[in-house]
Amino acid sequence: AALFDSYLRSPQLKEVGKIISQRLGRELKPFDIWYDGFKTRSTIPEELLTSKTQALYPDPAAFRAGMPDLLVKMGWDRTRAEYLADKIVVDPARGSGHAWGALRKGSVSHLRTRISDKGMDYKGYNIAVHEFGHNVEQTITLYDVDNYMMTGVPNTAVTEAMAYVFQNRDLALLGMKDQAPDKEKMEILDVAWQMMEIMGVGLVEMKSWDWLYENPDATPAMYKETVIRNAVDIWNKYFAPVIGINDSPLLAIYSHMVNSPLYLPNYSYGHVIHFQLEEYLKGKDLARELDRI
Structure with a gap:
């Protein structure tokens, strides 16, 4: 406080x-x-962004199928990208969005975001990319730790920071360069x-x-x-x-x-950690560093 x-x-x-x-x-x-x-x-018309996201992701299955490609764009190789994405499923949400991590190896994490019958609008996509960051963290810190008792992160602010790293790249993942x-x-x-x-x-x-x-x-x-x-x-x-x-x-x-x-105070600390991470990640291999972190 x-x-x-x-x-x-x-x-x-x-x-x-x-x-x-x-x-x-x-x-x-x-x-x-x-x-x-x-x-x-x-500065970009939301209608333009939504037209892109609806064409790419008309339903939850399409977003799940596209997750390996998103990870490859962020720097993971195809094998690693498919390994991570295979452990995440996508569900339609009534609310804004949520990421529910698996609690045991062999189970999957759930990504939830709102998708209308017209497809995923940009707002839903932006939220989905954030939740995807959570799911990737949840998968890495469950499946890739040496001992199950080390599962997870020290605090939920850490997973929020990971989600912000993903969300901060949502336009790049759509193939749109930021040259401001x-x-x-x-x-x-x-x-x-x-x-x-x-x-x-x-x-x-x-x-x-x-x-x-x-x-x-x-x-x-x-x-x-x-x-x-x-x-x-x-x-x-x-x-x-x-x-x-x-x-x-x-x-x-x-x-x-x-x-x-x-939970809400963790968002603030998540922003602090995210800001520090972005400074650290400049010029580095993003995927390798996120795996290591």
């Missing part, structure tokens, strides 16, 4: 907010905590803004769980009220000075606070 507090108090976030406001040509609104305009894909001259600067601004949002919801969750421990007889209605109250408090303390609007409950939106207890 101390790290999150220190980051969210940074005066640089106000400066990033001013840049976003200038780019949007208006005052910031609460939903601008999800501003996505620093990414290269924001200020790409690296834009990526830093993008991560800085994402960190603000996800650290905020992480603080809401931690504060809400503190309350749960203090109130073991709490009802669902009481917990809901507490989460919303904490969201408004965190917003007013850290976000209102940046956005310029008070009393927004928007930080209470994540269902993770109920179905994946104390």
